[in-house]
Amino acid sequence: MTNTSLSLIQIRKLIQRQNLFDQLVLVALLMAAFSSIVVTGGILWILISESVSFFSQVPITDFLNLNDPKWTPLFDDKNFAIITLISSTLVTTGVSVAIGIPMGTIIAIYLSEFASSQVRELVKPILELLAGVPSVVFGYFALQTVTPFMQQVILGVQIFFAPGRDEFDYYQLPGFNMLSAGIVMGISIIPLISSISEDAMRAVPKQMREGSFAVGATRLQTSFNVVLPAAISGIIASYILGISRSLGQTMIVAVAAGTQPVYTWNPLEGASTISTFIVEVAKGDIEHGSLEYNTIFVAGLALVVMTLAMNLLGHYLSKRVREVY
Amino acid sequence: MEVIQDQDTQVKAQVRNFSFFYGKNKAIKDVNLQVLDCKVTSMIGPSGCGKTTLLRCFNRMHDLYPGTHYEGEILLESQNLLALDPIEVRMRIGMVFQKPNPFPKSIFENIAYGLRIRGIKDKNVINERVERALRDAAIWDEVKDRLKDMAFNLSGGQQQRLCIARALATDPEILLFDEPTSALDPIATASIEELVINLKGKVTILIVTHNMQQAVRISDYTAFMYIGELVEFNRTDVIFNNAAQQRTREYVSGQFG
Secondary structure (H helix, E strand, C coil): CCCCCCCHHHHHHHHHHHHHHHHHHHHHHHHHHHHHHHHHHHHHHHHHHHHHHHHCCCCHHHHCCCCCCCECCCCCCCCECCHHHHHHHHHHHHHHHHHHHHHHHHHHHHHHHHCCHHHHHHHHHHHHHHHCCCHHHHHHHHHHHHHHHHHHHHHHHHHHHCCCCCHHHCCCCCCCCHHHHHHHHHHHHHHHHHHHHHHHHHCCCHHHHHHHHHCCCCHHHHHHHHHHHHCHHHHHHHHHHHHHHHHHCCHHHHHHCCCCCCCCCCCCCCCCCHHHHHHHHHHCCCCCCCHHHHHHHHHHHHHHHHHHHHHHHHHHHHHHCCCCC | CCCCCCCCCCEEEEEEEEEEEECCEEEEEEEEEEEECCCEEEEECCCCCCHHHHHHHHCCHHHHCCCEEEEEEEEECCEEHHHCCHHHHHHHEEEECCCCCCCCCEHHHHHHHHHHHCCCCCHHHHHHHHHHHHHHCCCHHHHCCCCCCEHHHCCHHHHHHHHHHHHHCCCCCEEEEECCCCCCCHHHHHHHHHHHHHHCCCCEEEEECCCHHHHHHHCCEEEEEECCEEEEEEEHHHHHHCCCCHHHHHHHCCCCC
């Protein structure tokens, strides 16, 4: 032994100090992790407690009413059929998914399997830029650019199939419509879907691709038959995130899809989504604790339940199809 | 270099004045080598000697990555395979990799994949050829009752035999093995070696191994490579017992490696 080495007592003291430090750090980490649970729980508690107050005044059958779907909580003749708002939320989300999922997936396949590294280095920052565009800008893009464009397209299609009529005989797409809002919402989720899907595909081991090339497959065959199935759980996760974001998206629909709570499944019409209703009511002056006030929270709860159901479905799906490699 | 004479075999492939480059780096230097039909030829040498790089030239695997190029010829029978479409080359020359790499598909679909790529749609043909490939790879009895199971559920050795079956299903003219047992335990290794020996006479095999005993056990011919050059090529017993080159004798006797 040299005289720089520690005595047994010194070693025990050192370990004791280390153990105490470890315990303190552990408590701090636990509290940090717990805080997210507390916040989620708090939000849910407020939503639920306000909703309980709502349901003490409005029978739940009115809320779930499908036969006479009207949503008029601010009028004298009050109706609370939430399906009115859910239908438009699903329509705008549906349109956005129809645009965002195919585009996002195609971009991800291209970037992961085909693009040279130079192209990838160029395209990825541009996509990230798209992800950074504020949603209110997307909203006005939908209202001021996409809607006039879609009006021209729809008019053009009608003139093509039934030419020679008076201009006002043709169907005119309204200025506020769910189609444009949905399209732009779809564009806004492209970066989310493409970047997560691309990460999932690039995580597929090189040997697996080489195995496919070695039996004589082309790049396209390898992408669709081997890489895509291998990355499917990550790809589904990206779809779920995209859908959840569209469900909760507020500014784009509030600006471009209209604010009338109309029960419709037609994307060519304008209608208020759940999030649009919340933002419309919340910015008006309503009495704190009133029934009108409670409707904000019950609508919010409906939205949370939809998003939660989506996430659970996604979790189930990606677990079911997860590949181990 | 001298041509190995063997009365009952023909030359299946011939590497002529062949060099390969990663960018400007000459990884394979003026190699001449012949691969005899339906024999097992092994390539040995210390890490980084270029044996795997040379093997991957035979099915043009390097074409997948930018910045590589070939010089010289690799004749497959009489055609220079470096002048062919790489997809055609890979359709004719199969490969088994270092780590088992089954696809995220069922056991059946793993084998059928190569057939489907070749446009074979007839179910009976596919069923029959999948069974034959699995039998040839000595894995049929273990998997015949669970062909619809995911291939990932198999053990490592089974996965590697599945990959051999996958390569066999499309009747390759040459089968390339890249250190096929380096990720396997001794029992699985023995079964793969036995399989390779049983494939002799049916298919031409070119195998890279870092295990000299394995080369002795399974190969008819052995090529010794060192720093991108082919030092010596001869019958396996000659290379290991009576090599002409000093460096070969040193390597096979374990003096470096």
